[in-house]
Amino acid sequence: MPDTDHRSNPWPLLIAACAILAIALGIRHSFGIYLAPMSHDNGWGREVFAFAIALQNLVWGAAQPFAGRIADRYGAGRAVALGSVFYVAGLVGMATISSASGFILVSGLLLGIGLAGASFAVVFGAVGRVVAAEKRSMALGIAGAVGSFGQFVMLPLGQSVMEAFGWSMALLLLALLAAAMLPLSLGVSEKDTTPPAGTEMSAADALREAARHSGFWLLSLGFFVCGFQVVFIGTHLPAFLVDQGLSGGTGAAVLALVGLFNVVGSFLAGMLGARMRKGWLLSAIYVGRAIAIALFVFLPITTASAWAFGIAMGFFWLSTVPVTNAMVAGIFGVRNMSMLTGIVFFCHQIGAFLGGWLGGYVYDRLGSYDLVWLIAIVLSVAAALLNLPVKEELVARLRPA
Structure with a gap:
């Protein structure tokens, strides 16, 4: 059973997770x-x-089920601690290596593994195991909201340091900050993650159940779209705005707005997920993304319209994450939550790889991002349709007799 102290008072773990x-x-x-x-x-x-960031996302996704399994079996604290070491090493390498191949290696491999150990699937799994089922969606929404606030803080901080001291110093400062995750990992440590006999599935049984569950794959395909959009926009939006004649600081400001308003978006998603059918909520989020992107790229682009886009996308940015994670836990239980959400997240990261790399590939060959923006709109509509039929119903072997 998860740490009973955390179950009776989940707030210390939730604060460390945030x-x-x-x-x-x-x-x-x-x-x-x-x-x-x-x-x-x-x-x-x-x-x-673009390829380095795309590879980073692919490695992150491929490593996520394994990091999730470590967290499910040995506790989230160990997975976060290990991920923190890789994360710091990757940032230091990113700041100091100037060759293209070396940059791709450290940015892609080291940071990808680091993120697998210190991000959503592992941390949300720890939160999901200590919070009651009826409060799980809300707790995950709170954790996602605070995570988004980090984006709001880091972007202007990084931009200011970069303008004053250069990008290498900015990245080294971020590496120092990332080192703080190592002591924080103690806050999400779990003494024992073994559930009482008969209350949960083994890892092998959970994998078999997921493999033949249509809702699991529909969630995964929808999450593919989320990854494509988030990484394409997060990686290429600042450069896209410069191409449109806006300042470099505008891109940082817009991404900071995305992070700030996703604090509200993730919290609302967690709250609504506890009150309505989660598949419908996910569909509504993807429809909102499609509308926001279409209005942004088809209307004249100005500083004001860029800010409006940042605000609109902020509401939908990572609001899919707590809802998707809560659905996986609601269908398959919490014992193997980190591993199973890690598999769903791998599909997210395949989309992230394509979004990050395709943006750079298309731009270098066509001189614009127009084609990729159009793909992002079409995929958003497809994701909305995919999530509509998904129901959060506990699999048969976990239902009470």
Whole structure:
């Protein structure tokens, strides 16, 4: 059984989880502001940086089920501690290595593994195991909201340090901040994650149940779209706005607005997820994204319209995450939650790889991002349709007799 102290008072664990997500995701979502200056100073095309971020997301996704299994079996604290070490090493390498191949290696491999250990699936799994089922969606929404606030803080911080001391110093400062996740991992440690006999499935049984559950795969396909959109926008929006004649600081400000308003969006998603059918809520979020993107790219782009886009996208940015994680727990239980959400997240990261890389590939060949924006709109509509039929019903073997 999970740590009974955490069950009786989950707030210390929830606070530590929020702080870890704020650091890990805040740093990760600030990478877009470094694309243009690093590419210029190192003599790269945009595809080098874009491919490194795309590889990072793919490695993150591939490592996530394994990091989730470590968390499910040995406790989230150990997974976060290990991920923190990789995260810091990756940021230091990103700041100091100037060759394209070396940059791709450290940014893709080390940071990808680090994020797998210190982000959603692992941290949400710990939260899900200590919070009652009826409060789970809300608790995950709170954790996601605070994680988004990290994005709001990190972007202007990184932009200010970069303008004053250069991008290398900004990344080294972020590495120092990421090191704080190591002591924070103690706050999400779990003494024993073994449930009482007969109350949960084994890992093998959970994998078999998921493999033949249509809702699991529909959630995964919908999450693919989320990854495509989030990483394309987070990586390429600052450079896209510069191409439209706006300042480099505008991109950082818009992504900061995304983070700030996703605090509200994630909290609302968690609250609504406890009150309405989660599949319908996910569909509504993807429809909202499609409308926001279409209005942004088809209307004249100004500083005001860019800010409005940041606010609108903020409400939908990571609001899919607590709802999706809560649905996996509601269908398959919490014992293997980190592993199963890790598999769903892998699909998210395949989309993230394509969104990050395709943006740079299309831009270097066509000189614009127009095609990728259109793909993002079409995929959003597809994701809305995919999530409509998904129901949060506990699988048969976990239902009371």
